[in-house]
Amino acid sequence: MDPSGWERYCYDPVLRWNPEVEDYFIKAYGPDHFARISKALTRPSSYSCIRVNTVKTTSDAVIEKLTKILNDSEDGLKLVQSDGSSPISKCQIPGLEYVVFVNGSGPHRIEYESGLENPPKEVLVSRKCAEAVLRGAQVYVPGVLACTAHVEKGDAVAVCVAMEQPGDEGDWSVNMTRGTTLQGLPTDPFYCERSGLYIGMGTTMLSRAGMFRVPHGIAVDLSNRVFRLPSFHNVLEGEIFLQNLPSIVAAHALDPQKGERILDMCAAPGGKTTAIAILMKDEGEIVAADRSHNKVLDVQKLSAEMGLTCITTYKLDALKSVCLPNTLNDSTASVNGENSVLLTSHSELSPNEEMASDASKRSEAGKLREEKASTEQLNGGDNVSQADIRKNKGRLKNGRGRTQCQGGRAGKSQGFPPNSFDRVLLDAPCSALGLRPRLFAGLETVISLRNHGRYQRKMLDQAVQLVRVGGILVYSTCTINPSENEAVVRYALDKYKFLSLAPQHPRIGGPGLVGRWEFPDGYIEEWLKPGEEEMVQKFDPSSELDTIGFFIAKFSVGSKD
Numbered sequence: 001m002d003p004s005g006w007e008r009y010c011y012d013p014v015l016r017w018n019p020e021v022e023d024y025f026i027k028a029y030g031p032d033h034f035a036r037i038s039k040a041l042t043r044p045s046s047y048s049c050i051r052v053n054t055v056k057t058t059s060d061a062v063i064e065k066l067t068k069i070l071n072d073s074e075d076g077l078k079l080v081q082s083d084g085s086s087p088i089s090k091c092q093i094p095g096l097e098y099v100v101f102v103n104g105s106g107p108h109r110i111e112y113e114s115g116l117e118n119p120p121k122e123v124l125v126s127r128k129c130a131e132a133v134l135r136g137a138q139v140y141v142p143g144v145l146a147c148t149a150h151v152e153k154g155d156a157v158a159v160c161v162a163m164e165q166p167g168d169e170g171d172w173s174v175n176m177t178r179g180t181t182l183q184g185l186p187t188d189p190f191y192c193e194r195s196g197l198y199i200g201m202g203t204t205m206l207s208r209a210g211m212f213r214v215p216h217g218i219a220v221d222l223s224n225r226v227f228r229l230p231s232f233h234n235v236l237e238g239e240i241f242l243q244n245l246p247s248i249v250a251a252h253a254l255d256p257q258k259g260e261r262i263l264d265m266c267a268a269p270g271g272k273t274t275a276i277a278i279l280m281k282d283e284g285e286i287v288a289a290d291r292s293h294n295k296v297l298d299v300q301k302l303s304a305e306m307g308l309t310c311i312t313t314y315k316l317d318a319l320k321s322v323c324l325p326n327t328l329n330d331s332t333a334s335v336n337g338e339n340s341v342l343l344t345s346h347s348e349l350s351p352n353e354e355m356a357s358d359a360s361k362r363s364e365a366g367k368l369r370e371e372k373a374s375t376e377q378l379n380g381g382d383n384v385s386q387a388d389i390r391k392n393k394g395r396l397k398n399g400r401g402r403t404q405c406q407g408g409r410a411g412k413s414q415g416f417p418p419n420s421f422d423r424v425l426l427d428a429p430c431s432a433l434g435l436r437p438r439l440f441a442g443l444e445t446v447i448s449l450r451n452h453g454r455y456q457r458k459m460l461d462q463a464v465q466l467v468r469v470g471g472i473l474v475y476s477t478c479t480i481n482p483s484e485n486e487a488v489v490r491y492a493l494d495k496y497k498f499l500s501l502a503p504q505h506p507r508i509g510g511p512g513l514v515g516r517w518e519f520p521d522g523y524i525e526e527w528l529k530p531g532e533e534e535m536v537q538k539f540d541p542s543s544e545l546d547t548i549g550f551f552i553a554k555f556s557v558g559s560k561d
């Protein structure tokens with residue numbers, strides 16, 4: 001293939017940001033570091049991280065089973081490392097020996113079998129589809145946007161990505177009608193824009209007509225990928241959980257102890273909840289709450305699959321997690337020693353904060369829509385009717401199962417009394433600007449980023465009240481945005497003098513950002529003070545650990561008087 005062909009048919013994406021956001025991140029990280037972060041975000045981690053359910057099995061047993069599974073699969077052959085060694089290994093970080101890594105590989109240079117003179121047949125997929133494919137998924141029918149004419153089942157095709165393009169008014173869109181025909185010629189829609197956005201070569205499982213006619217199924221079997229990572233979909237269910245390393249570390253930072261009462265305020269789908277339960281050897285009580293009813297069911301399902309019984313799930317808005325004792329209503333007060341079905345004292349949000357809350361809800365809604373597997377409908381509201389309270393009370397009296405895993409219903413909670421938990425995890429909803437691979441980041445503005453921070457501070461206000469004196473609060477996000485990380489920590493430490501940053505074990509992330517930033521509109525954001533930066537963990541996607549971008553702060557709760 002000629003050199004210009006290589007340039008076109010390769011994978012070398014440039015992450016697009018809102019210009020003001022880019023300026024802000026460049027100030028925060030420095031231009032070179034931010035360029036490295038931006039590049040790292042466009043790639044998947046080079047390994048899959050697997051948390052072993054030590055309540056059911058051991059890492060040695062899992063390694064043995066995975067080795068067999070990989071050896072038996074076609075992918076496995078491709079995963080064997082260049083020196084012939086196994087791609088599967090145990091994590092060497094003390095305390096994390098129950099974590100197993102499976103190395104992938106890439107980026108690989110793919111032979112697209114033809115070049116500019118004789119372009120390959122192509123299938124153009126949505127960005128979300130491409131991001132999933134880069135993580136190891138197949139190309140499914142709903143993700144296909146366009147395809148070359150006369151493609152038949154069994155044809156070899158190059159798969160490329162349709163990226164959002166800037167509009168005249170600072171907006172972004174993919175102006176492409178599903179079913180568009182590609183010629184592989186410069187006259188094609190988005191011909192130039194697709195350059196450097198080829199993610200692999202595969203074999204069509206359907207003809208072009210089939211791809212746009214059938215509702216689901218695999219459209220392309222992508223056998224030759226830019227990144228090769230094994231897909232562990234439905235593998236060793238209940239025995240393993242695919243989880244990013246920083247998320248596992250967040251559960252360790254909480255340092256849960258057997259017999260304690262722990263609240264996970266934004267728990268779904270339950271990755272950290274189940275990690276915490278395993279660290280507690282399934283002894284004690286973990287209250288796992290989430291705003292979304294369907295997502296709470298996911299937590300129940302995961303808990304049941306993993307055989308964990310110490311998890312109680314509730315549908316609860318984290319902004320309304322605290323119920324004050326003077327709002328107790330006899331008819332809904334604690335039943336059987338449970339103190340979760342209570343009338344709630346809700347803090348009113350200012351218009352700005354309503355906006356923040358709405359923005360965050362919208363971004364959550366956006367994320368939800370994008371999750372192909374999810375069938376969830378956003379819940380219309382979190383208000384609890386008297387009928388619901390009566391029903392809930394009845395269920396409790398009749399003796400609810402501890403994990404409520406059966407029956408497909410999530411108990412609604414109206415909040416918990418202050419100081420009622422030993423430890424609280426607030427793994428907050430966030431801009432998710434640390435998740436990898438990410439091919440586009442243009443939608444977040446400095447205002448939306450700040451609004452995420454406001455929403456998180458409101459949640460933290462609730463969390464602080466729920467931890468008992470002497471207890472622990474862990475705050476985490478999966479974003480690189482300082483407004484949602486360091487600025488939230490600054491807010492917490494300045495507002496609540498009884499909070500102090502506590503050391504975390506293990507500490508494998510880097511330091512947080514010290515300083516402040518004045519936005520062009522005059523808004524000043526304060527980050528950490530000197531001496532605080534080593535107390536938090538900031539996982540840098542461009543660092544050697546090769547993780548997602550993630551942030552963890554651990555607070556000790558002193559006397560609240």
Ligand SMILES: C[S@@+](CC[C@H](N)C(=O)[O-])C[C@H]1O[C@@H](n2cnc3c(N)ncnc32)[C@H](O)[C@@H]1O
Nearest residue numbers: 266267268269270271272290291317318427429
């Ligand atoms: C980052 S995810 C949590 C991931 C989870 N901790 C895990 O490890 O699997 C954030 C979660 O917050 C939930 N959420 C968003 N707003 C919420 C709110 N106001 N109250 C409770 N949960 C909320 C979302 O439904 C989402 O499941």
